[in-house]
Amino acid sequence: MIHVHDLRKAYRVSRRAGFMRRETIVVQALDGLSFDMSRGEIVGYIGPNGAGKSTTIKVLAGILHPDSGDCEVDGRVPWKDRVAHVRGIGVVFGQRTQLWWDLPARDSLELLGDMYGVPRDRAARTIAALAAELELDPFIETPVRQLSLGQRMRCELAAALVHEPAMLFLDEPTIGLDAPSKLALRAFVRRLNRERGTTVILTTHDMDDVEALAGRIVLIGRGRALFDGGFAELRRQGSGLKRIVADLAEPPPGGIVAPSGMRLEASAAGRAAFSYDPSVLPTGEALALVARSFRVADLSVEGPPVEEVVAELYRRHGV
Amino acid sequence: MRACLAAFRARARSVLRYRAAAAAAVFCQAIFGFILVMILETWYRDGSGAPISLAQAASYTWLGQAFLAFQVWGPDPELRDLIRSGEVARDLLRPTGLYGLWLARALAYKLVSVGLRFGAILVLAGLVLPAIGLGSIGLEPPTSLGGFFCFLAMLPVAALVSGTLTVGISCFQFRQVSAAGASAIAAALSSFFSGLVIPVPLLAGPLRMAAEFLPFRALGDLPFRFWTGVLPPSALPAALASQAAWILALGLGGAAFVRSRLSGLAVAGG
Numbered sequence: 001m002i003h004v005h006d007l008r009k010a011y012r013v014s015r016r017a018g019f020m021r022r023e024t025i026v027v028q029a030l031d032g033l034s035f036d037m038s039r040g041e042i043v044g045y046i047g048p049n050g051a052g053k054s055t056t057i058k059v060l061a062g063i064l065h066p067d068s069g070d071c072e073v074d075g076r077v078p079w080k081d082r083v084a085h086v087r088g089i090g091v092v093f094g095q096r097t098q099l100w101w102d103l104p105a106r107d108s109l110e111l112l113g114d115m116y117g118v119p120r121d122r123a124a125r126t127i128a129a130l131a132a133e134l135e136l137d138p139f140i141e142t143p144v145r146q147l148s149l150g151q152r153m154r155c156e157l158a159a160a161l162v163h164e165p166a167m168l169f170l171d172e173p174t175i176g177l178d179a180p181s182k183l184a185l186r187a188f189v190r191r192l193n194r195e196r197g198t199t200v201i202l203t204t205h206d207m208d209d210v211e212a213l214a215g216r217i218v219l220i221g222r223g224r225a226l227f228d229g230g231f232a233e234l235r236r237q238g239s240g241l242k243r244i245v246a247d248l249a250e251p252p253p254g255g256i257v258a259p260s261g262m263r264l265e266a267s268a269a270g271r272a273a274f275s276y277d278p279s280v281l282p283t284g285e286a287l288a289l290v291a292r293s294f295r296v297a298d299l300s301v302e303g304p305p306v307e308e309v310v311a312e313l314y315r316r317h318g319v
Numbered sequence: 320m321r322a323c324l325a326a327f328r329a330r331a332r333s334v335l336r337y338r339a340a341a342a343a344a345v346f347c348q349a350i351f352g353f354i355l356v357m358i359l360e361t362w363y364r365d366g367s368g369a370p371i372s373l374a375q376a377a378s379y380t381w382l383g384q385a386f387l388a389f390q391v392w393g394p395d396p397e398l399r400d401l402i403r404s405g406e407v408a409r410d411l412l413r414p415t416g417l418y419g420l421w422l423a424r425a426l427a428y429k430l431v432s433v434g435l436r437f438g439a440i441l442v443l444a445g446l447v448l449p450a451i452g453l454g455s456i457g458l459e460p461p462t463s464l465g466g467f468f469c470f471l472a473m474l475p476v477a478a479l480v481s482g483t484l485t486v487g488i489s490c491f492q493f494r495q496v497s498a499a500g501a502s503a504i505a506a507a508l509s510s511f512f513s514g515l516v517i518p519v520p521l522l523a524g525p526l527r528m529a530a531e532f533l534p535f536r537a538l539g540d541l542p543f544r545f546w547t548g549v550l551p552p553s554a555l556p557a558a559l560a561s562q563a564a565w566i567l568a569l570g571l572g573g574a575a576f577v578r579s580r581l582s583g584l585a586v587a588g589g
Contacts, residue, residue: 058408063411063412063584065583079581083414086412086414096408096409098412100329102332102333102336103329103333103336111329114324114325115325
């Protein structure tokens with residue numbers, strides 16, 4: 001469904017080089033990016049700031065022309081066949097809006113239906129269904145500028161779906177949202193993918209978003225794909241260390257010292273986290289070791305947090 | 320086409336939300352109308368050789384204030400903000416050409432702005448002033464029914480010229496990020512060559528010829544000449560033809576420019 005091969009795009013950025021003088025430097029946003037995606041997939045597209053994520057989305061959406069490389073979405077080259085291409089995609093830019101600021105959300109949805117040439121009765125049905133699923137009804141008649149961020153984000157999602165696209169690009173959709181809004185948004189996207197088979201590309205810094213939704217991760221840095229695979233595989237890319245979190249019944253008199261073969265990662269408020277390498281120290285022994293060393297109220301074993309694996313990958317690739 | 324109509328309706332509804340701003344603008348236009356007609360009256364104290372009468376010049380001036388929103392003083396503010404913030408990338412997600420979308424927006428902005436303002440000025444200058452004994456510097460009714468129809472026929476032309484010129488400024492901004500320079504120049508040209516400050520028939524030789532050639536005259540001078548009877552209705556076909564040429568030139572030029580810019584477009588951040 002999506003085929004990207006050796007995509008390149010450079011920006012010219014000006015930089016002050018003295019009083020009244022400026023120079024132009026070239027920033028290579030995409031530098032030989034390649035990946036493929038099939039219909040019905042949800043892919044988490046992650047990478048540090050400035051890695052080229054948004055540029056990729058904009059190329060896939062037909063907004064930007066790349067300098068070179070191939071890109072096909074559903075058999076079309078997005079920027080060459082833009083008008084036909086955009087009918088089949090929905091885009092949410094979390095930091096931008098596509099709703100008319102001064103108009104009630106419902107007006108925006110109806111106008112978008114008209115823009116995409118959706119027959120009126122069909123648009124009305126879609127809007128009603130979206131309003132029910134995303135629970136828009138309490139504020140759908142309120143001008144967009146008066147909505148809270150969580151309310152607006154739900155409207156943005158509805159706005160991207162009025163023309164029932166087969167593919168959805170979500171660019172940081174949960175940025176700044178509170179926990180209930182995030183959960184609602186994730187549940188909605190999951191349902192959309194399951195029931196309609198909508199293909200989703202999700203760009204985010206929130207690894208919980210990715211873990212909750214995406215079966216596959218593409219990690220990009222310096223304009224290239226550095227990792228492409230599932231979550232388990234991603235975790236294996238990390239240090240391989242696991243950690244035991246212990247709730248201590250009483251603080252040890254001599255302070256918290258890690259048992260041999262383990263390292264103290266953090267301790268606060270009667271809780272300590274020790275890391276260990278399970279290939280050297282089996283988890284059962286590690287647990288026993290911790291239980292013997294301290295008066296323990298509770299113990300739990302965790303894999304390394306995904307955030308840390310990702311940070312480790314960024315470090316390793318120098319991005 | 321349907322996409323452009325939707326863009327038109329959306330922009331029209333947004334402008335309609337700011338009715339108080341339109342009322343404030345009417346107040347400002349009334350003041351400027353008074354200043355201009357009082358200057359005219361002073362000129363005409365010894366205006367024996369003037370090419371048009373004081374009544375015609377005053378009517379022309381009041382019409383200028385009534386239809387002031389056709390003036391091209393800057394880009395459509397909504398599009399200006401979209402280009403500045405990069406939000407304009409959104410427009411490329413719509414299944415239609417960028418230029419058509421922008422022109423539809425500019426037309427809605429111009430037509431609704433004019434629609435909210437012209438009535439109050441016409442009532443003030445055409446009914447209130449004569450009623451309080453200031454009819455000599457007020458707005459006279461159209462000199463003939465034919466002239467009035469020609470005036471009406473020129474209004475959509477005025478809107479189209481205004482719309483294409485307004486999008487032209489946005490094109491400049493699309494290239495330069497800021498439209499301040501282009502707006503300043505356009506405002507001066509538009510005000511002067513449309514006859515807003517001094518009626519075009521009163522301008523001296525070369526200036527008048529320039530004004531009669533440039534597209535800005537469609538924003539005021541042409542329709543107002545038909546209303547005041549300075550131009551006979553028989554002049555309508557020539558007027559329509561010259562302005563249609565301008566609309567085509569501006570529209571095709573703008574559309575070609577936008578198309579050529581798309582490949583080099585950069586949208587930074589987020």
